[in-house]
Amino acid sequence: MARSQFCQLDESGRLRHFLTTEGLSRETLTDILDTAESFAAVGKRAIKKVPLLRGKTIVNLFFEPSTRTLTTFELAAKRLSADVMNINLRRSATVKGESLLDTLHTLEAMHCDMFVIRHASSGAAHFIARNVAPHISVMNGGDGRHAHPSQALIDVFTIRRHKPDFTKLRVAIVGDIAHSRVARSQISTLRTLGVKEVRVVAPRTLLPPVPEALGAKVYFSLEEGLRDVDVVMMLRLQQERIQGPLLPSLHEYQACYGLTQKRLALAKADAIVMHPGPLNRGVEIDSEVADGPQSVILQQVSHGIAIRMAVMSMILGRRDSAEVSN
C-alpha cells in the first residue's frame, strides 16, 4: 500500500494516478464525489459537453471484455472534450510484461495524457503506472481481483444521493467476495467515509481465506446479513473467474444467496439495492428485485459518467496553482 500511495499521489498530495481507493483520505474521496455532483448536472443539459480537457488525449486500454465500464469511460472523456481512443487488447490477453511495455511506449510516443487500464491481472494498473513516462497518468478500470476504484466511488455517490449521512448506515455486500475487485474497493471506500457498519455476506468458499482481514463483519447467512441494513450491494457471481468446485451449482447458490423480494423485506423498508452489473438475473438477483422500486442499479450506470469525469479532470487539471483573473 505504501508503494501505491507513492505512485498515486503527487508531492502535494493530489491525485496523479487513480489506482486504488485504499489509502485515499476522506477529503480526497469527498472532493471526487462533490466534483462529480457538478458534472452530473452537465449530463442533463442540451449540450452535454464542457471544454475542460480540450486537446488532451485519453486512451482506454482494455485487456478484458467490458461494455458499461468502457462506454462510460469513453463518454466521460468525450464530455470533457478530450480525444479518446479505445484499444481492445482482448485477443492478446496473455501479453507478457515486455510486450505490454512495448505497447505502452508506442502510445507514449503519440503524446497521450492518460491511460485507462482494465486487465485480468491484479496489480496491472500499478505496474503500468510505475513504468509509464512521467507525463502520463493512469486510471484503473479494474485489475484482476484487486481493485475497481471508480466503481466503488460510483456506488458511494449513489448511496450518498439517497442516504447522505454515512455515520448511520449499515451496508451489506453480498456474493462472490473472493473474486471481486469491486468488493475490495467498496469496503475500503465505505470505511474511509465513516459508514457505521460494513457487512460481507457469502458462502465460505467465496470469501478470502481470512475474511476478517477485509475489515467488515462476516455473515454466512443472507437472512442474518440483510437484517436492518440500509443498503444492499449485490455482486456478480464471476463465473469466468471461479475455478474448481467452489459451488455445488448455480441453482443452489441462488437458493441460499439469491436476493429475492422476500429476503429483501428483512432489510429496512427504505433500503436501496445496488449491483455493479452485468446482472446474472435469477442467480444472485431476481428480476423482480433488480427492476423493483428499491433498485438503483440504472442510476449507478449514469453516475458512472460523472464520477469518471470528476477523476479525469482532477488528475489532468493538477498543476501548480496560478493567479485567478476576473
Place this chain on the structure above:
Amino acid sequence: MNINTTETTALLKSLATELGGQLSALARTDPLMIGIHTGGVWVAEHLHRALELAEPLGVLNINFYRDDFSQSGLHPQVTPSDLPFSIDGRHVVLVDDVLHTGRTVRAALNEIFDYGRPASVLLVALVDRGDRELPVRADVVGRKLSLTPGQQIKLLGPGSLRLEFQEC
C-alpha cells in the same frame, strides 16, 4: 478607499436604474437574468428584485470553461450552473461583480451558448477596473476604477455587500 455597504447599496441602486433604462430603450421586455458565481450572483439577486423580473434568476459557474484550467486545476467544490429556463431566442442580462481581464465573461458566453442561442446578451458589471485582455465591454457599469496591477478589488457578501481593496 474601500467602498462600504452604504455606498455599495447606492451603487446597486443606480445600476438597477440604468439597467432598467437601457432595457426599455432597447425594448427588451421580459429578459432572463444570469449571475456569474459567486459575486455576480449577489449583484444579480439585487437587480432581479429591483427590476421585478418574472423568470427565476439563473446561476452560472464558469469553472468548467476557464481558459487557465491547465494552470490552476479544478476547484473541488464547483457548484453546478443552474439555468432554470430555456435560453433560445431570449434576451439575456449577464451580471458580474468585477470586470477585469474579460476572460470570465468569455467563459460565461461560451457556457451560455452551450445551453442555447439567446436573442441578445447585455453585460452588467458592478465595477469595471479596466486592464482588459480581450475585446469585451460592459453595457452597464456601476463604477469605473483604475487600479494598479498589484491591487485587487473583491465584493464581499452575501449579506450587506461591500467592496474591499486588497494589495497582493
